[in-house]
Amino acid sequence: MFSDVLIIGGGAAGICAAIAARKKARENGIDDKGFSIIVLERNPRPGAKIRISGGGKCNVTHRGTVEELIVKGFHRETEQRFLRYSFYSFSNQDVRDLLGRHDVRTVARVDGKVFPATGIAGDVIRAFEKELKKSAVEVFTGERAVSAEKKSGVFRVLTEKTVFRAERLILATGGVSYPQTGTTGDGLKIASGFGHTIKKPLAALAPIYLKPAPFSMLAGVSLRGVGLTVRAEKKRVSRIGELLITHKGISGPACLSLSREAAELFEAADKVEVMIDFLPDISSEALKKLFLELVSNQGGQTVRKFLRMQDSIPSAFIPFIMQQAGVDPEEKWGNLTKKARLSLEHTLQNYVFGVVKAIPLDAGEVSAGGVMLKEVNRRTQESRRCENLFLCGELLDYTGEIGGFNLQAAFSTGWLAGSSLSISRYRNKPADLF
Ligand SMILES: Cc1cc2nc3c(=O)[nH]c(=O)nc-3n(C[C@H](O)[C@H](O)[C@H](O)COP(=O)(O)OP(=O)(O)OC[C@H]3O[C@@H](n4cnc5c(N)ncnc54)[C@H](O)[C@@H]3O)c2cc1C
Structure with a gap:
C-alpha cells in the first residue's frame, strides 16, 4: 500500500501530524485524492493514552501564554528551546479551538489545568476522530509497525500483516511508560535504525519505591507544603509540594515532579537517599x-x-x-x-525517609529519554539523520511537568511535523517502489 505520508502511532502527536498535513496539502491546492495520509495504530482505536489521561478526565493542556507554558512545564533549557517553535505553531489556544469546533468546550481550573468541561476524556478522542475524518485521513488500526527502511527516497514499513510504502514518514509512537497502552518502544528501535541516538528511557512523573518500605501506618498519609529531596553522594535535587506516602514508598505531586531527576541519580549511584523537610519555609x-x-x-x-x-x-x-x-x-x-x-x-x-529501591518506568505517566533532541530540527521536527523522516511526541527526549504540558507537547510537535512536510503540487511519485 502506498501513501504520500505514513504516520506510525495514532496518539496525540500522530493525530495532530495527520490533521496538519492535510491542512497544508489543502492550502497548497492539492485535492484529497491526490495526497493520501495514512496513520498506523496498533490498538483497535487511536488515542489510548488520551483516554486514561488525567484520571480519565484528560488534562488536555494548560492555561497561559506560550512562554508561560514553556517555562512552567519544562525545567530544562534545552527542552524549552526545542519546544518553543512547535508551541507557537500549535498553541494551547489552538488545541482548545480545535476541540471547540467539535462542541467540546474546555475549562481552565484555578491551578491552570485545562479539561473538557464534561470531564470525559472520550469527548476529546471523539473530537479528534471527527477532525481526522474531516481531514480525509485513513487510520489503519490493529497494525503494528515492526520495521522500517528507506531506499531510493521511499520508506518501506512492515507491519505484522502488510507492507506500507510512503514518501514521507512520521514517527509518533510515544514513550515507553504504561506499555499496556501500546507504547513498548517500537519507534525507538525504528528511529535508531535510521541512525538516531536513543537516550536510555527512564521513569518520569513516577512513584518512587523505597527500602525499607514505609511503616504500614504511614501509608495513605498526605503531607502538604513539605520539601522533598533526593541525594546521592554530593548531588541533591529538591521540590516543595504535596507528598503522598504509599505502601511501597512515595507518590504525589512533589514526588512525581522529582522522579525524573531521582531516576537519573539512581541510574548513576549505588545509594540514593530520600529526605523530607517538614519546615521548608523556615531557614x-x-x-x-x-x-x-x-x-x-x-x-x-x-x-x-x-x-x-x-x-x-x-x-x-x-x-x-x-x-x-x-x-x-x-x-x-x-x-x-x-x-x-x-x-x-x-x-x-x-x-x-528511606533509600530508593526502584522508580518503575512502566508506572510513570511519561518516560524521559528517547530520541536526542539535537538530532531533530526544532523548526520542522525533521530528522537530521534522514530526509523526509519526522519525529514527534513523547518519543523525543523531553519531559513535561504534570498539568497538561505533555499532551500539549505531543499536539504541538505533531502539528509542526505535519505542517513541515514538503508538499508541492508538482511532484513525481517515486517510480521505483521497492
Ligand atoms: C496514566 C497517564 C495519565 C496521563 N495524564 C496526562 C494528562 O492528564 N495530561 C497530559 O498532558 N499528559 C498526560 N499523560 C501523558 C500523555 O498522555 C503523553 O505524554 C502523550 O499522550 C504522548 O503522546 P504521543 O502521541 O507522543 O504518544 P502516545 O499517546 O503514547 O501515542 C503513541 C501511539 O503509538 C502507538 N504505537 C506504538 N508503537 C506502535 C507501532 N509499532 N505500530 C503502530 N502503532 C504504534 C501506540 O499504540 C499509541 O497509541 C498521561 C499519561 C499516562 C500514562
Whole structure:
C-alpha cells in the first residue's frame, strides 16, 4: 500500500501530524485524492493514552501564554528551546479551538489545568476522530509497525500483516511508560535504525519505591507544603509540594515532579537517599532562633505539642521524627539538651525517609529519554539523520511537568511535523517502489 505520508502511532502527536498535513496539502491546492495520509495504530482505536489521561478526565493542556507554558512545564533549557517553535505553531489556544469546533468546550481550573468541561476524556478522542475524518485521513488500526527502511527516497514499513510504502514518514509512537497502552518502544528501535541516538528511557512523573518500605501506618498519609529531596553522594535535587506516602514508598505531586531527576541519580549511584523537610519555609537559622525562644519561653511545654501544631507535620509522623532525632516525645523544651535540640532541628529539615529501591518506568505517566533532541530540527521536527523522516511526541527526549504540558507537547510537535512536510503540487511519485 502506498501513501504520500505514513504516520506510525495514532496518539496525540500522530493525530495532530495527520490533521496538519492535510491542512497544508489543502492550502497548497492539492485535492484529497491526490495526497493520501495514512496513520498506523496498533490498538483497535487511536488515542489510548488520551483516554486514561488525567484520571480519565484528560488534562488536555494548560492555561497561559506560550512562554508561560514553556517555562512552567519544562525545567530544562534545552527542552524549552526545542519546544518553543512547535508551541507557537500549535498553541494551547489552538488545541482548545480545535476541540471547540467539535462542541467540546474546555475549562481552565484555578491551578491552570485545562479539561473538557464534561470531564470525559472520550469527548476529546471523539473530537479528534471527527477532525481526522474531516481531514480525509485513513487510520489503519490493529497494525503494528515492526520495521522500517528507506531506499531510493521511499520508506518501506512492515507491519505484522502488510507492507506500507510512503514518501514521507512520521514517527509518533510515544514513550515507553504504561506499555499496556501500546507504547513498548517500537519507534525507538525504528528511529535508531535510521541512525538516531536513543537516550536510555527512564521513569518520569513516577512513584518512587523505597527500602525499607514505609511503616504500614504511614501509608495513605498526605503531607502538604513539605520539601522533598533526593541525594546521592554530593548531588541533591529538591521540590516543595504535596507528598503522598504509599505502601511501597512515595507518590504525589512533589514526588512525581522529582522522579525524573531521582531516576537519573539512581541510574548513576549505588545509594540514593530520600529526605523530607517538614519546615521548608523556615531557614535553618530562623529555626534555631525559634527553638532557643521555645527553650526560654515555653520550657514547660512538650516538644510533641509544638510538632502537632505544625500543619505540615501529620501526627502519624511525630513518633518517627522524634525517634530519628533521638528525642523523647514527652520531653519538655526546658529539659532539652543542646545536642537534642540541634538534632531535632536537623531532623525536621532533613528527615531521612528511606533509600530508593526502584522508580518503575512502566508506572510513570511519561518516560524521559528517547530520541536526542539535537538530532531533530526544532523548526520542522525533521530528522537530521534522514530526509523526509519526522519525529514527534513523547518519543523525543523531553519531559513535561504534570498539568497538561505533555499532551500539549505531543499536539504541538505533531502539528509542526505535519505542517513541515514538503508538499508541492508538482511532484513525481517515486517510480521505483521497492
Ligand atoms: C496514566 C497517564 C495519565 C496521563 N495524564 C496526562 C494528562 O492528564 N495530561 C497530559 O498532558 N499528559 C498526560 N499523560 C501523558 C500523555 O498522555 C503523553 O505524554 C502523550 O499522550 C504522548 O503522546 P504521543 O502521541 O507522543 O504518544 P502516545 O499517546 O503514547 O501515542 C503513541 C501511539 O503509538 C502507538 N504505537 C506504538 N508503537 C506502535 C507501532 N509499532 N505500530 C503502530 N502503532 C504504534 C501506540 O499504540 C499509541 O497509541 C498521561 C499519561 C499516562 C500514562
